[in-house]
Amino acid sequence: MSFFSWFRSKSDKSEQDELELKGSDESPEAHGGAEVPPFQSARVPPPRLRETVPGSRLKSTSPAESSAAPKEGFRRPVRATVDVPLQVLLLQLPPEVTKSNIDIDPKRRVQIPRKSLEIDEAHQTAKVTFATLFGSCPEIFSVPIAPLDQRTLEFNLPAWEKSRLADPGEQTTSPTATAHGESTAVTPTETREPGTVPDRLTPLPAGQLVSETQPGPGPEKPDETTLGGAARNGSEVPKTVRVALGPIIKSLPPELQPSDPNALANKPGAAIELPLELINSQLANGRVTIPFSTLLKSLPEDVRSHFPQADTAAEVAVPVKEILQDYPQDLLRPRADQEPEEVLPAISTPFTGPAKEDTERLAHAPEAAESEKVATDSHQLELIEHPTTPSELPQPASQEAPVAEEKQEAPEKTVSEQKLTAEPKPAPNFSALQSLFLTDEALDLNKVVQKIGELPGINSALFFGADGSLEGEPEKLGLTQSSVQLLSSLTQEVGQRVENLGFGQIETVTLGWKRELVSVFARGESGFVVRHEKRPFKPGVREKICLVLSHICG
Amino acid sequence: MPIINYASKEIQFKIVYYGPALSGKTTTIAYIHSRLPAAFRGDLVSLATAADRTLFFDFLPVDAVILQGFKTKFQLYTVPGQVVYNTTRQLVLRSVDGIVFVADSHWDKIHEDVESFRNLEENLRKQHLSLDEIPYVLQYNKRDLPDAAPVSYLEFLLNNRRRRARSYEAVATKGRSVFAALDAVTQSVLNKFIQENHLLRPAPPRERATAGTA
Numbered sequence: 013m014s015f016f017s018w019f020r021s022k023s024d025k026s027e028q029d030e031l032e033l034k035g036s037d038e039s040p041e042a043h044g045g046a047e048v049p050p051f052q053s054a055r056v057p058p059p060r061l062r063e064t065v066p067g068s069r070l071k072s073t074s075p076a077e078s079s080a081a082p083k084e085g086f087r088r089p090v091r092a093t094v095d096v097p098l099q100v101l102l103l104q105l106p107p108e109v110t111k112s113n114i115d116i117d118p119k120r121r122v123q124i125p126r127k128s129l130e131i132d133e134a135h136q137t138a139k140v141t142f143a144t145l146f147g148s149c150p151e152i153f154s155v156p157i158a159p160l161d162q163r164t165l166e167f168n169l170p171a172w173e174k175s176r177l178a179d180p181g182e183q184t185t186s187p188t189a190t191a192h193g194e195s196t197a198v199t200p201t202e203t204r205e206p207g208t209v210p211d212r213l214t215p216l217p218a219g220q221l222v223s224e225t226q227p228g229p230g231p232e233k234p235d236e237t238t239l240g241g242a243a244r245n246g247s248e249v250p251k252t253v254r255v256a257l258g259p260i261i262k263s264l265p266p267e268l269q270p271s272d273p274n275a276l277a278n279k280p281g282a283a284i285e286l287p288l289e290l291i292n293s294q295l296a297n298g299r300v301t302i303p304f305s306t307l308l309k310s311l312p313e314d315v316r317s318h319f320p321q322a323d324t325a326a327e328v329a330v331p332v333k334e335i336l337q338d339y340p341q342d343l344l345r346p347r348a349d350q351e352p353e354e355v356l357p358a359i360s361t362p363f364t365g366p367a368k369e370d371t372e373r374l375a376h377a378p379e380a381a382e383s384e385k386v387a388t389d390s391h392q393l394e395l396i397e398h399p400t401t402p403s404e405l406p407q408p409a410s411q412e413a414p415v416a417e418e419k420q421e422a423p424e425k426t427v428s429e430q431k432l433t434a435e436p437k438p439a440p441n442f443s444a445l446q447s448l449f450l451t452d453e454a455l456d457l458n459k460v461v462q463k464i465g466e467l468p469g470i471n472s473a474l475f476f477g478a479d480g481s482l483e484g485e486p487e488k489l490g491l492t493q494s495s496v497q498l499l500s501s502l503t504q505e506v507g508q509r510v511e512n513l514g515f516g517q518i519e520t521v522t523l524g525w526k527r528e529l530v531s532v533f534a535r536g537e538s539g540f541v542v543r544h545e546k547r548p549f550k551p552g553v554r555e556k557i558c559l560v561l562s563h564i565c566g
Numbered sequence: 567m568p569i570i571n572y573a574s575k576e577i578q579f580k581i582v583y584y585g586p587a588l589s590g591k592t593t594t595i596a597y598i599h600s601r602l603p604a605a606f607r608g609d610l611v612s613l614a615t616a617a618d619r620t621l622f623f624d625f626l627p628v629d630a631v632i633l634q635g636f637k638t639k640f641q642l643y644t645v646p647g648q649v650v651y652n653t654t655r656q657l658v659l660r661s662v663d664g665i666v667f668v669a670d671s672h673w674d675k676i677h678e679d680v681e682s683f684r685n686l687e688e689n690l691r692k693q694h695l696s697l698d699e700i701p702y703v704l705q706y707n708k709r710d711l712p713d714a715a716p717v718s719y720l721e722f723l724l725n726n727r728r729r730r731a732r733s734y735e736a737v738a739t740k741g742r743s744v745f746a747a748l749d750a751v752t753q754s755v756l757n758k759f760i761q762e763n764h765l766l767r768p769a770p771p772r773e774r775a776t777a778g779t780a
């Protein structure tokens with residue numbers, strides 16, 4: 013048996029992955045427009061039931077509803093839905109499926125499609141399946157309910173429904189028994205295939221997940237629908253989530269690293285299984301940690317022996333990215349009570365024009381088109397663009413003439429002219445640095461060096477070019493041209509060695525003296541040398557210098 | 567609450583860019599500043615306090631939206647970089663009219679996004695305000711990063727209030743969706759003001775707003 017043969021194979025993961033990775037095909041326009049909620053098209057179909065709060069009347073959405081206005085000579089058509097106060101339903105819901113400590117607006121009503129109800133006119137009661145109810149108010153359940161769940165809940169019809177039944181003008185149809193699998197949607201577009209999962213994760217209030225996924229208090233047999241046990245929307249929901257071991261090892265602090273981290277981390281298929289309930293509650297924080305002891309426990313004996321046994325109480329991070337690879341997306345479902353974005357009358361603001369210009373400008377950049385839109389349900393992995401350096405400065409559209417245009421307008425050049433103009437690196441556009449230094453003053457290299465020297469905590473600065481040129485006042489730094497050269501090559505040397513250690517590229521090398529520090533920011537053979545107070549850089553100063561440097565050095 | 571100047575017939579709205587340190591708020595504001603006509607924008611001012619800075623500028627466009635004869639003027643604010651004192655963040659939120667929450671999409675930063683969002687809610691609460699009444703949009707920034715968390719997860723983390731907020735995938739360094747987010751929040755701010763004061767709506771826009779497509 014191989015070293016990691018205990019790791020379960022994960023062949024049936026593809027469906028989850030597909031959902032996780034699926035991007036939206038919709039054009040940005042499909043999401044946009046002030047009058048169209050950006051998510052509307054990509055939104056998970058609304059639950060089959062709708063909820064209302066008295067006073068906030070929903071617009072009629074079904075043909076049945078829209079035609080509900082009484083017409084003379086005609087019998088009033090039956091309303092497509094029955095409004096039931098949530099509290100009425102809660103009173104009837106068995107405790108083993110009811111979530112404890114629910115904080116629900118008592119005024120809330122649930123609109124249940126009439127045809128999902130089994131109405132007993134004689135007794136003025138109605139029955140609804142748990143599954144139908146779960147579709148609308150999952151937050152009242154302590155366990156997930158499968159769509160095919162046969163259990164029903166009987167409740168007294170509310171007074172207004174009773175009077176409606178008694179009203180001879182109301183054209184009441186014979187009660188329709190709820191057929192499982194039959195659409196209970198208010199409108200055809202609201203139906204959801206059983207077994208389908210939302211194509212986007214939708215928020216739940218923090219802490220909600222954990223309570224929902226914990227088994228109800230003391231049921232005599234474990235509920236099949238409890239997380240990990242079983243079916244939700246017809247698909248199996250595992251109890252655990254599988255997380256690759258490599259990323260966990262990488263994020264362990266040095267003192268908790270195993271004896272041979274690389275061998276363990278790079279072993280293909282190496283993963284651990286973590287109980288969902290340990291993770292659920294933390295996912296809403298964007299960070300998941302587990303006690304080191306739990307990590308150790310989830311490892312097989314032979315792997316565990318590679319880890320130090322000290323400090324088992326320490327909390328170790330489990331990268332969320334890895335968790336979501338295998339996380340049942342179904343559990344991160346839409347919260348039923350979330351209202352869509354407000355649809356407001358369009359007002360043309362002073363920012364509407366630039367927004368439109370940017371869309372057009374970026375639409376020309378091929379890699380931009382896909383992600384230039386309102387956030388959608390699409391997953392990022394399909395939207396990855398070529399990484400840009402964080403140093404890229406924003407460029408006004410006007411400065412970004414399309415390449416084709418530039419070519420057309422450029423006067424014809426002789427070969428030698430072309431050679432001359434092609435070889436030197438284009439001069440940096442210092443005007444783009446104005447916003448960085450919060451100034452309207454025209455800038456050149458000298459002024460930029462001066463501005464860097466004036467940043468908070470910086471005493472003086474100079475720029476050294478690849479050609480050995482210096483800009484600034486080396487004497488103020490107590491440096492000569494050769495000492496600057498030495499600093500430059502020292503920085504390159506340090507950078508090279510550090511990179512070889514696998515720590516990535518370094519931005520700054522700082523040398524300390526008794527009272528002050530000298531830092532070198534290098535990019536290739538050019539860079540800045542700054543003298544500063546013997547303290548860490550003030551917030552944003554280091555980043556600013558790096559930005560300026562990358563702008564100058566291209 | 568916007569500031570109404572009866573003498574100059576101006577209504578000034580304050581829009582605050584909020585979010586975790588280094589999520590791209592300054593880059594966003596600097597981009598907006600660089601794109602607006604110099605004649606109508608004030609300088610991008612950096613106000614230094616004991617340890618923190620506040621960055622802001624005014625904008626009174628020539629084609630300002632006119633409400634009841636008053637020109638609408640905008641002030642864009644942020645607190646850049648690492649903030650030492652929460653008071654700085656609280657101060658910047660004073661009299662806020664609209665908020666753009668700039669989240670960092672990088673996996674390593676999403677916890678900070680959540681904390682910052684909670685901090686925003688908390689700081690508003692201290693001023694007896696809430697995101698239920700202050701228009702806000704979410705700007706998921708740094709979508710260009712290869713290690714960006716999926717938008718769906720950011721939505722799960724940040725767009726989980728009772729009323730969904732508009733959210734934008736943005737790359738502030740390129741100006742992507744920066745104006746779209748600002749336009750959206752501005753529209754909400756103006757609509758709220760119109761509604762609350764029972765004002766007549768300004769003449770319908772000649773061109774449809776492009777929020778959401780930029």
Ligand SMILES: Nc1nc2c(ncn2[C@@H]2O[C@H](COP(=O)(O)OP(=O)(O)O)[C@@H](O)[C@H]2O)c(=O)[nH]1
Binds near residue numbers: 401402585590594709
């Ligand atoms: N890759 C990338 N980097 C960005 C983006 N927006 C900002 N940055 C970088 O993130 C860093 C912090 O940005 P800054 O605007 O100063 O953050 P603030 O603290 O929120 O004001 C800077 O290095 C920016 O260049 C973006 O959309 N993509």
